[in-house]
Amino acid sequence: MNLIATVLIGIGAILSVCNWLCLLSSLIRRRAVSPVFPVPSLLTALGLALADSTRPYWLVGLLTDYTLFSLLAAIPGLMSEVWRFSPFTRQELLVAEEGPRHFTLSLHRDGYFVLRGRFQPGVPCDEHGSFVKSFGAPGRWEKTSDGHLRLWSYRGDRELVLRPLEADYVAREAHYPDNVRHPYDRLDGLRFHRHA
Secondary structure (H helix, E strand, O other): HHHHHHHHHHHHHHHHHHHHHHHHHHHHOOOOOOOOHHHHHHHHHHHHOOOOOOOHHHHHHOOOOOOHHHHHHHHHHHHHHHHOOHHHHHEOOOOOOOOOOEEEEEHHHEEEEEEEEEEEEEEEOOOOOOOOEEEEEEEEEEEEOOEEEEEEOOOOOEEEEEEEEOEEEEEEEOOOOOOOOOOOOOOOOOEEOOOO
């Protein structure tokens, strides 16, 4: 067995043991402990494939760590999420600008939306002097019987109503936290227009 194969198998085995210990710790403490994802099984399988004597068993390396199976199980959900917010499902794109704040609101089929904020230059966001350049938040939306757009389930319990006004929408936001010193993400009063 050559040195590179031995090193890869050794590192993969050590990391696999660490991942299993993370899983055990998460179950015992009922608190998430992050594993190394899914590097261990790939390193072990590569090491087994490089060595002549273990090449027929390289697939066994993929079975040494549970994170690869977690990734495979998550792929359908991830693909569904990508499709849900893809340009193919977008029904409308709304844009609002106010000084350095630029917001886009992408409305998708089945009542999902993504709100994105960009700030150029960055704007203050906390009492520590930090600046924010961008953020994103998904949520749900519906069109009400009076033609308003109602958005909820984003950034806490906030709710946004977009009232049609000529070709634009005027935003009214409810449940924005009180006493926010840096309301960089406040949407109340913004005028959203349709983006071509």
